[in-house]
Amino acid sequence: GAVVSQHPSRVICKSGTSVKIECRSLDFQATTMFWYRQFPKQSLMLMATSNEGSKATYEQGVEKDKFLINHASLTLSTLTVTSAHPEDSSFYICSASPPVRPGGNEQFFGPGTRLTVL
Amino acid sequence: RKEVEQDPGPFNVPEGATVAFNCTYSNSASQSFFWYRQDCRKEPKLLMSVYSSGNEDGRFTAQLNRASQYISLLIRDSKLSDSATYLCVVDTGRRALTFGSGTRLQVQP
Numbered sequence: 001g002a003v004v005s006q007h008p009s010r011v012i013c014k015s016g017t018s019v020k021i022e023c024r025s026l027d028f029q030a031t032t033m034f035w036y037r038q039f040p041k042q043s044l045m046l047m048a049t050s051n052e053g054s055k056a057t058y059e060q061g062v063e064k065d066k067f068l069i070n071h072a073s074l075t076l077s078t079l080t081v082t083s084a085h086p087e088d089s090s091f092y093i094c095s096a097s098p099p100v101r102p103g104g105n106e107q108f109f110g111p112g113t114r115l116t117v118l
Numbered sequence: 119r120k121e122v123e124q125d126p127g128p129f130n131v132p133e134g135a136t137v138a139f140n141c142t143y144s145n146s147a148s149q150s151f152f153w154y155r156q157d158c159r160k161e162p163k164l165l166m167s168v169y170s171s172g173n174e175d176g177r178f179t180a181q182l183n184r185a186s187q188y189i190s191l192l193i194r195d196s197k198l199s200d201s202a203t204y205l206c207v208v209d210t211g212r213r214a215l216t217f218g219s220g221t222r223l224q225v226q227p
Contacts, residue, residue, distance in 0.1 A: 034215070036217075042219065043218060043220055044162065044205075045217075046214050046215070046216070049214055091159075093162075095215075106164060106167065107164075109161040109163070110161060111160070111161050114159070
C-alpha cells in the first residue's frame with residue numbers, strides 16, 4: 001500500500017509553545033490530506049481537510065487560528081498547533097488518498113504524532 | 119445520533135473462536151465502507167474494504183446491507199494477534215472518513 005510518513009512521532013512541550021507536525025506522502029501525490037485527532041479511548045475525529053494550493057477546510061468546533069494547516073506541495077502538509085495548552089495533548093494523525101479509483105476511497109495513515117503539553 | 123455506531127466491547131474470546139462485529143451508519147448517501155484495525159497507540163491500518171456483495175479475505179469476512187445501513191465483520195479461527203480495536207469506517211462522499219468509536223477484541227490463550 002501507499003506510504004505516509006509523519007514527523008515527529010512524539011512531542012513534549014511547555015504550555016504556550018507552538019508545535020509543527022509534518023505529514024508526507026512518500027510514493028504518491030496527494031492533492032488532499034486529512035488531519036485527525038484521537039483522545040484516549042475515543043475514536044478518530046476529523047479536524048480539517050488540507051487542500052494543496054488552497055485553504056484548509058476545518059470541521060465545526062476546530063479553531064483555524066489555533067490549528068494552522070499548510071499544504072504547500074502535493075506530498076507535504078503541515079499542522080501547527082499554536083500556543084499549545086494541556087487540553088491539546090492528543091494523538092494527531094494525518095492521512096492521504098492516492099488518486100480516486102474504483103472500489104472506494106482508501107486512505108493511508110501516517111504513524112501519528114503524540115503531543116503532550118505540560 | 120452518532121454517524122457510525124459500534125459496540126465498544128470488549129469482546130473476550132478464546133483462540134480459535136469465531137467472533138462477529140456489527141456497525142450501523144446513519145448517512146444513507148454513504149458510498150464506501152471499510153474496516154480498519156488499530157493497535158494500542160498506533161495509527162489505524164486498513165483491514166479490508168466492504169462491498170455490497172460481501173467479501174472475504176482469509177479468515178475475515180465483511181458484509182454490507184445498504185437497506186439496513188449495517189456493516190459486519192466476521193473473524194474465524196481467532197488468533198492472539200487479532201487482539202486490537204476494530205474500527206468501522208464510512209466514506210460519506212466528501213473523501214474524509216467517518217470513524218466509529220471502535221470495538222475492542224481480546225483473544226485469550
